[in-house]
Amino acid sequence: MGSLPLSIDILPDDVPVLDLDQAAKRLGVSSNRLRTLIRDHNLLAASRGGVPVIPEAFFGSDGLAKHFEGLVRILLDGGYTRDEAMRWLFTEQDDLGLRPADALHTHSAREVIRRAQAQAF
Numbered sequence: 001m002g003s004l005p006l007s008i009d010i011l012p013d014d015v016p017v018l019d020l021d022q023a024a025k026r027l028g029v030s031s032n033r034l035r036t037l038i039r040d041h042n043l044l045a046a047s048r049g050g051v052p053v054i055p056e057a058f059f060g061s062d063g064l065a066k067h068f069e070g071l072v073r074i075l076l077d078g079g080y081t082r083d084e085a086m087r088w089l090f091t092e093q094d095d096l097g098l099r100p101a102d103a104l105h106t107h108s109a110r111e112v113i114r115r116a117q118a119q120a121f
């Protein structure tokens with residue numbers, strides 16, 4: 001597990017998470033494939049109490065949330081580190097009244113993507 005790129009102590013305590021086995025099942029992939037998605041930065045993971053977890057907000061009803069992968073790619077290609085991207089996703093945007101990760105499940109998803117593009121450096 002030590003080889004997985006995990007954000008440490010970044011997720012707020014109120015963020016619901018899935019362990020890696022639950023996340024793999026939710027995506028319909030093997031645990032090895034899930035680990036590859038994390039290593040390739042197609043999926044962000046964190047450590048909570050020393051256990052690798054994935055925020056439940058990254059998932060939709062049939063896999064990953066619709067715009068999640070594109071949003072992560074925009075953030076990482078725009079110069080954010082994995083930790084900075086995770087922190088941004090779970091920091092409430094006052095004018096939206098939501099965290100970007102939560103906004104992916106609302107009509108504000110495109111606005112979140114636009115903001116990520118504007119913040120690229």
